[in-house]
Amino acid sequence: MSRIIGLLATALAISSGLIMLIGLATGALSSLTNLLLQITIITAGMAMIIGVINLLSVHLRRIIGRERGLLYSVALVLSFLLVIALYVLGADAERRILLRDVEGSIESALAALLVFALVYGAYRLMRRGVTWAALLFTLALLITLLGALPFSQLSVMSEIRAWMVAVPASAGARGLLIGIALAAVVTGMRALIGQERAYRE
Amino acid sequence: MIVLAFATLATAIPVARRRKEGLTLRLIPGYRAMSGIVGASIEAGRPMLIAIAQDGIGGTPTPFALASTEIAYQVAKQAAIGERAPMIAVSDVTMIPLAYSAQYRAVQAVGRTGRLQQARHVQWYAPGNRLLAFAAILTGVAANEDAAGGIYAGGFGIELALPLWNAANKRMYSIAASRDLEGQAVGYVMADYALLGDEFSLAGAYLGEDSVHIGSALAQQVLQFVVIICLLIPVIVVVGDAVTGGVITRFLTGLFGGGG
Numbered sequence: 001m002s003r004i005i006g007l008l009a010t011a012l013a014i015s016s017g018l019i020m021l022i023g024l025a026t027g028a029l030s031s032l033t034n035l036l037l038q039i040t041i042i043t044a045g046m047a048m049i050i051g052v053i054n055l056l057s058v059h060l061r062r063i064i065g066r067e068r069g070l071l072y073s074v075a076l077v078l079s080f081l082l083v084i085a086l087y088v089l090g091a092d093a094e095r096r097i098l099l100r101d102v103e104g105s106i107e108s109a110l111a112a113l114l115v116f117a118l119v120y121g122a123y124r125l126m127r128r129g130v131t132w133a134a135l136l137f138t139l140a141l142l143i144t145l146l147g148a149l150p151f152s153q154l155s156v157m158s159e160i161r162a163w164m165v166a167v168p169a170s171a172g173a174r175g176l177l178i179g180i181a182l183a184a185v186v187t188g189m190r191a192l193i194g195q196e197r198a199y200r201e
Numbered sequence: 202m203i204v205l206a207f208a209t210l211a212t213a214i215p216v217a218r219r220r221k222e223g224l225t226l227r228l229i230p231g232y233r234a235m236s237g238i239v240g241a242s243i244e245a246g247r248p249m250l251i252a253i254a255q256d257g258i259g260g261t262p263t264p265f266a267l268a269s270t271e272i273a274y275q276v277a278k279q280a281a282i283g284e285r286a287p288m289i290a291v292s293d294v295t296m297i298p299l300a301y302s303a304q305y306r307a308v309q310a311v312g313r314t315g316r317l318q319q320a321r322h323v324q325w326y327a328p329g330n331r332l333l334a335f336a337a338i339l340t341g342v343a344a345n346e347d348a349a350g351g352i353y354a355g356g357f358g359i360e361l362a363l364p365l366w367n368a369a370n371k372r373m374y375s376i377a378a379s380r381d382l383e384g385q386a387v388g389y390v391m392a393d394y395a396l397l398g399d400e401f402s403l404a405g406a407y408l409g410e411d412s413v414h415i416g417s418a419l420a421q422q423v424l425q426f427v428v429i430i431c432l433l434i435p436v437i438v439v440v441g442d443a444v445t446g447g448v449i450t451r452f453l454t455g456l457f458g459g460g461g
Contacts, residue, residue, distance in 0.1 A: 050298075111333060113363065121366070183399035
């Protein structure tokens with residue numbers, strides 16, 4: 001039975017993928033591609049319900065079982081219920097306060113923490129061992145930071161920084177991006193020819 | 202490009218099937234360390250944490266979602282011989298079935314289907330505006346689950362610094378497998394091991410030694426060489442023209458026609 005389901009899933013994935021590919025490449029089959037896109041959107045919407053059920057089941061189980069991190073789970077479930085209640089009561093202003101003022105402030109605080117995390121990361125990189133790569137990284141970091149300072153005495157640093165960003169950093173980034181894009185193409189193609197493990201097994 | 206990728210993959214997979222033993226993959230420290238980290242987590246009786254950010258089915262991230270699922274599957278398969286199944290935290294709801302499927306297939310692969318119920322460790326958290334909320338919650342998930350190590354895959358950007366910082370403080374092993382450029386840079390600096398460039402997509406070839414995935418890795422290498430050659434040709438033409446006074450351009454024009 002599972003083999004038949006696997007075969008059906010493979011056939012569905014291959015046919016949907018090919019239809020979308022033909023549609024994108026030639027502009028034909030627009031009604032069929034639109035239908036597939038609508039099905040995808042509806043499925044994603046349904047998946048959101050699954051996500052909410054998953055979230056609540058994980059945290060309610062933790063609360064009922066009095067497991068580690070119980071307080072966080074209580075806060076999560078209460079916040080969830082509060083947002084739903086405010087939506088049902090039509091209290092949009094209060095809901096916006098929760099999202100904009102509470103969540104926004106917390107995210108800003110976390111964003112501020114990132115700087116310290118990155119500085120600590122640079123320190124940790126050197127602590128792990130002084131390698132050529134680590135030295136190069138630290139040198140590039142220092143030049144970039146010094147070049148960003150608004151002092152006229154450091155204009156040489158600004159020029160070196162601009163060159164570093166425009167030439168070696170840009171070349172490296174493009175190389176990595178080409179690699180990532182090729183990985184995406186090959187993985188997508190593997191799914192299209194029915195060789196993806198998620199369907200095969 | 203699509204036709205070329207298809208032709209290369211269609212050729213590379215049979216080659217990998219026939220000459221599986223003869224093909225040697227280059228060393229990637231992140232994958233070499235992954236088995237050891239999973240082994241250490243089994244010995245410690247603590248689970249692994251696999252976090253997958255932004256990837257999901259539908260649209261551009263679909264191939265990345267499949268690559269991240271492969272990482273989750275390989276780790277879950279290695280961990281399946283232990284007592285604790287890995288915890289998979291995802292930020293996209295469409296990843297939930299894929300993550301469950303990875304865990305299901307992992308326990309099936311090692312013949313421990315009796316542990317299916319225990320292996321259902323998937324948690325979804327909404328990503329927030331900049332994935333910061335998801336990155337921050339991973340620190341809590343790692344603490345609650347007492348994770349021995351974390352693998353951070355998907356579209357993590359600069360916010361990856363938060364869980365990696367936490368991992369370093371809690372003496373957790375960490376492997377960054379982000380597909381985002383900023384995430385890869387942060388991972389290189391802060392994680393114990395980082396998968397750079399296209400390395401995140403090679404889990405099946407390195408950990409599973411599956412001929413289809415080895416064929417894919419081979420195809421990726423071939424395509425990379427094709428891109429390098431395509432980039433080098435104009436450079437050779439320009440330099441050659443400067444040295445020879447335009448002989449190469451005249452030769453190519455004569456060969457392919459052009460200029461009316």
